[in-house]
Structure formats: structure tokens, C-alpha cells
Amino acid sequence: MTESTGGTSRALFVVTAVLFVIHNVVFVVFTVRQFNEEKLLRGQYQEQQDRLQLLKTRCPRLQTKRETLTDSLDATEEEPSYKRQTHALLERLITEQELILEKHCSNGTGFCVQGEKGDTGPVGDTGPKGLLGTAGQQGQMGDNGTQGIQGSPGVKGEAGQSGEPGLKGEPGFDGVRGDKGLAGEQGVQGDQGINGTSGLVGAKGMKGDAGMTGDPGVKGKPGNVGVKGDAGLPGVKGSKGEQGLPGKTPYLDPNCTCVVQPYIIGPTNETIVGGNNGVVTLNCTVGGDPPSKITWIKTGSTLPAKATQQGNLLIIPISMATDAGEYKCLADNGVGQAEKTFNVKYLALSCDFERDFCSWSQSQTDNTDWIYHTGGTPTTSTGPSSDHTTGKGYYIYLETSLGSINDKAELVSPFLEGNTVTCVQLWYHMYGPDINSLTVYKEFKDGSRTPVWHEDGNQGNRWNHMASTIPATSQPYRLVLEAKRGKSIEGDIALDDIEVTQGACPMTAFDLNCDFESDLCLWKQAKDDEKDLTLNTGPTPSTQTGPPADHTLKDASGHYLYLETSTGSTADTARIVSPLLTNKGAMCLSVWYHMWGSGMGSLNIYVQKAGEAKETHVDTQR
Template sequence: MYIEASNKVQGSNAVLVAGPVTVGPTDLCLEFWYHMYGKDQGVLSAGLRTRGQANDVKWFKKGNQGSDWYRGQFDIPSNLGVVDILFTAMVGNNYQSDTAIDDIILKNGSCGIDYGYCDFQLDLCSWSNSKDADMDWVFGKGKTVSADTGPNNDHTLKNASGQYIYIETSRPSVSGDTARLMSELFPPRNSVCFHFFYNMYGAGVGALRVSLVSLNSSTDSLAPIGPPQVLWTLTGNQGQGWQEGRVPIPTQYFSHRVLVEGVKGTSYTGDIGLDDLSFTKGDNQPCVVSPASAQPQVTTTPGAPMSTPLPTVPATFNCAFESSYCGWTNDKTAAKQWARYRGATFSQSTGPKADHTSGNGFYIYLEASSGRLNDSARLLSPNIQPGDQCLTFWYHMYGTSVNALSVQLWDAPVVPGVQSDKKVTIWEMRGSHGDKWLQASVDLGGPSNRFARQVVIEAFRGSTYSGDIAVDDIKLTQGACANFGTSTIDCDFENADICGYMQENSDAIDWTWASGVTSSSNTGPTTDHTYRTPSGNYKPASLI
């Protein structure tokens, strides 16, 4: 796929959407190949869009990268729920800015690279200055404006043209003024190691602190759960030059941010520099506080794991619907109800002909003959306790008007006074998938699962009668699901259906399916990446 930049307005965007993808307790790695050749090259970015949230850019490239295919990749953190993956290409200032992508693959596990990395060469990346701070972290190049304090150059490029950020301690700032740099909002996740480089040179240097802020994601304002937890703190003059800092971030059971604070000391000779921030996981050596003198006093981690043993799966959870709904119940407040049934449903060309268990038993289904678009039936499970658990079930979605089936977790608080999200969608499937039963495996556990939960299976009616949705053989087992399963994201663009990827309606241009050379000279690829031949396909874009 590529964008054709000829006769396009500079800055026009083409957005390609893949998904939805359900992200459970295992980190994922998205890998793809990109081609950005041409002297007028614009910008290519890739990222995530969670339901109801703004786009989160995870990968970014700008300018001419040469006439070859290069690999791009980024981590998708665990426990995000249902997300879309977005590829956005922006046209440069002339026609020589064709951009292409190919061979997109979604893998289990981390990519094995740093994430959350920022070298401050262009901007603050995913970090931001806190609006309630006394002052901001500001960009610097070369030496700071005050003598006998601050860096002489950045850490990344190690020259006067590279950028870093720092606190400027000249007037009008006063002693104790604080600048706060906030990370992006992270979901609950396993432990990671925060790396950064700092420069604390000057007789008047105050303090540098790294803290963790746990947040209650069930409130619109993301209210903090207790005060920030200081993980790393260093005070006073540390000498000239950049030094490495490391901070272990323990497993988190709530949404959270990392906070880096620079505090002004006694005078203008107190500039503090910061550069090359990143988070890593799976290190071969343990992550320990560095330098050791930055170790703070021991504090209690908000949301520490409970020490009490976890109950087993309720006996009434597993259900084949042969004689009853077991421990499951219909939500009486929903517009429609799940029905137990045997044999074929009432309508032709939709629904199953038999159950999954034996071919002669019962299943449950949403009858689509009556009702309105998006009317839904909700099936509520018995409460389950926190821990790594795997939900498996079989579903049947066949018919021209099949809408959607989703699995949600509704929380039942076990920590007094602390509410988690009431309703989180962790799996979703849309549209017709043929006249057959298919199996789904959904992880329910991981660090985020600190609350007793109720599983909710919700089916949505489509626009006509031809939208019956059925479910059978629900089972819950302890431990994470064995594997991620077959990814619906993987795509080499060899077929015209482009793997079900969608063009965003709100952009100015579209990605285009193509092979061989693009229509403009000195820009774009000459072959695809998959087969390295002119007959192989990749993805470009043309004006809508």
C-alpha cells in the first residue's frame, strides 16, 4: 500500500485502519516494512486507537529514508482491551513524497526494543509538561544560558546541534520551584525499568525526582490513588557530564503515569538536564536503582498484590446449556434476551443448524427477527475472583446482517473505596463469519485484574432478521490462555481485499493497492517487500 503524492495538498493525510484487536495480559509486537524515498518526503506514523480515546502514536518517521524497504516495529502494552491499529501517511511539500507499507505482522511478546523512548530532537514525544507546575522543562542546545551549570551538549548526538530538556534556574524562578514532566497514561502492567540520562552540574543544584502516580481510571478526571510514590531522588551537584539513571517500576495494578520532577536549588547555578528516556522489560540483568545514592526510603506500593489465596472457578461458570443457563443469567434491563434453543433457528440463512457440544443439544442465541439496530442481549456470569484465567467459548455468527458479539468485564470492588472501570470490552467480533462454529479464547487475568469480576457476553442485533448470533460451551480455566491465536492483522497486501483493512473516512486521501513502480519518478518503491518483484503488491494512496 502507498500514497501517491502527485497533485496532493501538502499535509494531506491518508489513514489505514486495521482491527479491532483484543490485547490481553500479554504484550504484543507489531512489525511492518516501510518505504519512504523522495526528497520531498513527509511523515509516516503508526499507533493505536482505543475505544473512545484519542490516537496514541507509537512509531514515527519523517523525511527521506532512501530507496529501500526498512523494518518498523513497536510494542503494544498488555491489558489495553480492544484497539484499532492506525497507519497515517502525510504528504510532503511536493510530488516526490510517495510512502509505502508492506508485510504487517502482529506477534506475541515484546519487540525486544526500548519503548516510550524520547531523545527530544523534535519534541517531547509522548511526555508533557504538567500544567500545575511552577515552571516547565524547556528545550536546550549546546550550553545553557548560565555559566558554571547545565550541560555543554546533548547526550544523544553529543554535540551542540542535538537537543535535550532542562530546567532554567535563572530569575524569575525562586528556590523550590518545580518542573514536572509527565509520561503518557500507562495501563496496568508488569514491572519495567525506566532509563534516562541526567546532568546535575552547578553549585546551586536542587533535586531531581522520579515518582509513580497511580490513578483511578473509573473517574473521568483520573483521580490519583494516594500521593505520588517517590522511586528515585538525587540532590546537589553531581559534577559535569551526563550520567545514567535507572529506576525499577514495580508491577502496577492500576493505570498510572511516571513523573520526573526537577526542583530549583539555591541559585541560578542549578540547571538540571534530562535526555534519552526509555522503558525496557525482560532485561538479562535485574533493574536496580542507579546510582545507589538515589534510592529513596521504602514506601508502600499502591495496589500491591493481595496475599490471600484466590478461590477456584465457580462450579456454575462452565456451561453447555444442555439443561439450564448454569450460573449465568440474562440481564433483564437489556433490550433483548438470550434464548436456549435446539436445532436450527427460525430464520433462513442465519444462525446455526445445531449446537456445538453434540450436534443434538442446546445452545443460546440472539434472535434477530424483531427489534431495532444495536438492540442487545447481555449474559451475566457468576462473580469470579482476580487472577490469571482463560475464558473459552464457541460462537456462531452467520447472516448478511450480523452485527457484533463482545465480551466485557464488569468490576465488583474488593478494595474498599477504590472502584475500577465498571465495564471494559476485552474481546469483540463483527460481521458474518460463515455457517460454522468458531472458538474464542480470551485472557481475563494479568496485573489489571485486581477486582472480583463478572463476565458479560453481549450480542448486538443488526439491521434485519438475518443476524442471529449463537454461543455454546463456555469454560473458564486457571492460568493465561495458551496462545494468542491467529492474528487478523497480518497482511502482505497480495490480495485486493487488503486483509479487511479499512480506509479512514475523515482523511483527505486514501492508501492505494499497487505493484511495481509508482507513477512519479525518484520516489516510491520499485518492487514490493514480500517477493521483491514488480508483480508483488504493497499499499499506496490516491486522492479521494
């Protein structure tokens, strides 16, 4: 019994010792494994901290965003549980943004290796489910009502008897037609009276000499210094400026460098008006990181040889009409591109004379000069009363109170390259009985000239418009505006609002103005009529019909159009037609006509739209 007890004790001791050894071994193994895992986690944590620190250093905006949002969260007074939930959402949001940013660095270099995915956190306990409410009892259905008793149908009455039809009356007798009356005898036509002779025009009186200019008055003493006024009220606060353009978000390139694609600061399309012999500067301001390389091109051509690039500027010194066109700046910083377009227009020769002569100058080879002026000219019965631009501004004119007949004043432009089609437009005033002429020349460098446009004689007390298209040439040329003096002081000629542009002149209603003094202007004889209108001076060949002279000059030297009816048949037509107009809005047509004679036909004016039938607007018959 004693030996059995001792054996059991020894066995228990051995088992206990074995268990103790096993426990110690397991503890040591678990401790070593836990130490290694902790070391590995610390390394991964440090690696993540290094990567985030690199991101914060290279993209400070992300760190600023995190700090700003964190400070904003800490500054709010909220319930602790709600604050913890919001903080967790914030951390998750910023972490997602960091991960999106890191996805741009997926080539496995440097700190751009994505770390291992962390363990999924424990799922929170599900809250207790609420108890279902007790359903209410269903109400009882009411009884159906009884149907009412249907009434008996009424008895139909008997149909009445039809009456007999009435007798038809007898037709009446036809009346007797009266005899036709006799036609009256035609009266005898009286003889036409003899035209009286026209009275003689009285001689025009001579204009008196201009009075002498009086001596200037004595200059008055300067007035006393005025009292200083009270300080003005503070100005009204200005309105809020427009919101700036959105910035560009930085991102990491394959080398883990924080970069920003290039973008244009300001408008991406700009119009620049060039000045003759002036400097044209194109400014292409570009943002982004790293800085961009800027390349300039000209659409459809090469850059001007004299153009130079200085940083983000393209400078064209001594610009000419040929420098007009579309320019583009192309920005490239290796991670993206951007471009800006410049439309350079050439309007240097356009001038409204509101400040000076612009780029035009007085000729050194003429007899007199153009005068810079506002208001009416000093001589009565000639010249404009105001400028054309505003009615209160400035214009230039040739003063004819002094000098001799055919004295000329010339205004010259700078030289144009001549290799493009050019449109010249201006407004002129030629009013007075002794107006001479106004001519626009194209003058080459050797001094030879070619007339572009010409007008002479009295054109009425109004501003008139001219437009002329100059074809391209192989030689440079300049424009010369020449006005000549007439035989007396009543011959002032004025100019205003000169415009010189590239391309052909547009067709406008002004181009149809015509006095027929030299030809039909832009009007043409129709091809589908029976006769042509005739250009004539003085009276028509037939007596007792037609005008004695034209309307413009009212003498035998003036020209007009007329239809000769000595030959042909009744209803023969003669038409002149205008070119197709592109004007928008209402237009006014004014014409002087003469219709006199015993066998007069009709005068019609039609408007015909492109591709449509003509419409009658005036129908004058005699």
C-alpha cells in the first residue's frame, strides 16, 4: 500500500515537471515569435511614417489640409461620441486621398512601394433588435344597401297625320329689253402750247474780302486762389471681384516628385491690335511646376524674322501689316502641355483724327497742308459744319481761302509690304460751287503712282463714304490722299475716319451711291430686258419729253440715265441692277426721276432676294 502511494506521487511529479518544461518552451517560442512580429510591425510602421513624411515634404498641401481639418474638428464643441465618429471618418478620408496620391508612384522604386494591407478590425456588436408593435384589429364590413324598385316604362303616343302639300304658283312673264343708246362723238384734241424760253441765270455776286483780325486783348490778372473745399464723402465700396481661375492640383510623377501640369494664367484667347512701325508684344504667362518651355508659332506662316522671344514674351518691333495673323504659344514642362492663341490685327493706318494724324503725315512735295480742325470751316457755303465721327470731334480739311487753282495738299501713309489684299475706306466732304478733286493714290518707292479712287465736283453738304479694294502687289507702296484747290474760296475738302484693313472691302449700301457723272458705278444693264438705259448729257433728242439737264449739276456738263422711246414697241423694258447686298437691317433708297411726255409708261423699283422672285416696292405710272 505504501509502495503504491509512493509510485503515484512520483508519477505525478514527473507529469508536473514535463508540463512545466512544455509550458516554458511554449512561452519562450511564443515570446520570440511575438518579439519578431512586433519588430516587423515596427519596421513597417517606420516605413509608412517615412513614406508619409516624404509625401508631406513634397506635397505640403496634403499636410496642410490634414492639419486644417484636424484643427477645425478639435475647435468644434460636439458630443464626444459624435466627435470620435467624425474624426474616424476624417482620418479615413485623408488616408484615401493619400493612397490615391501614392497610386501615381506604382513602379516599385524608393518609398513608392505600397505597404501590406493591414488586418481588418473587429466588427462591432450588433445592437438589439427592436420589438415589433402589436397589429391593430380589423374593423367589421358594413352591410350592403337594398336596391330600389325600377319604375314602369311610359306609354308612347300615336303619330299625327301628315298635311297635304301646297300648290305651286305660275311663273311670271319676262320683261322687254330696252334699245342700246347711241355713242357720243369724240372731241377734237387741242393744240399743245409753245414752251416758254428759260430765263437767264443772274451773275453770282463776288464774295467780300475777309475782315482783318483785331489785336488781341490784354491778358487779365490771375484770380485769387479759391478756398479749399471740404473733404469728399468716402466712396462706395467696390463690388467683389470675379473669382480667380481654379488652381491645378499637384501629383507625384514616377520619380515621386510633386509636379503640376502647365496652365495658362488669364484668358487663353486674346486679340492684339498692331501699330505700324510700333512694337507688338504677346504675353504668354504660364503656371505649373517645373517651369515650362515656351515655343511660339504663327498659323499658316513663319514667325517674323525680326521677332524675338524674351521669357514668356514674343516681341515684334517695327510691326507691319504682314505681321497680322494668328499666333500660338505652346507651353511644355515634361508632364503636360498648354497653349494660348493671339489674334493680331493690323489697324495702324485707321484714324479718326480725334487726337492727332495717327501714323499719317504731311507730304513734303505738295503746295499746302491739311488743317487739323473741329467745328465748321471759316468760309461760308463750303466745308462741313462738324466732324463725321461724333459730330463734336476733329477732322482734317483743305482750306481754299488762300492759294491758286490746282494747289494740292497730300497726306501720306507709311509704306505697306503690298503682298496682301487691302481695303481702304474713308469719309469725305466736298461741298461748294468751286470744288476741285480728291484722289487716292498707290505710290511706290520709285515715286510712280497709280490712282485707286477719284472724285471731283460738288458732292453736297454731307459726309460721303468711299471704299476701294487694292489688289496685292510684289512691291511695297504707300497711300497718298491728294486734295486740289478749285478756282475760288468756296472749295473746301475734308476727310475723317480713315480705315485700312486686310482683305477685300465688304459690299454695303454706300457702294451703290451713284451720280452717273462718269459711268454706271456698280450698277449693270440687265440681260433679260428689251432695251438699255442710255447715259446722256443735256436734253434728250426727242422734243416735248425728257429733262433739259441732269439733277446733280443742273447744266449741260452733268450726266444722267434715260430710256429712249423713239424706237421699240409698247411695254419694252430697260433695267439696271445692283450687286447683291449683305446689309442687315433697314436701308433707304433715294433716287431722282423725270417723267414728262404724252405717251409716258411706268417706272418700277424691285427688291429681289437671292434665289427668290422680285417684289415691287415702287410703281409709278403716268
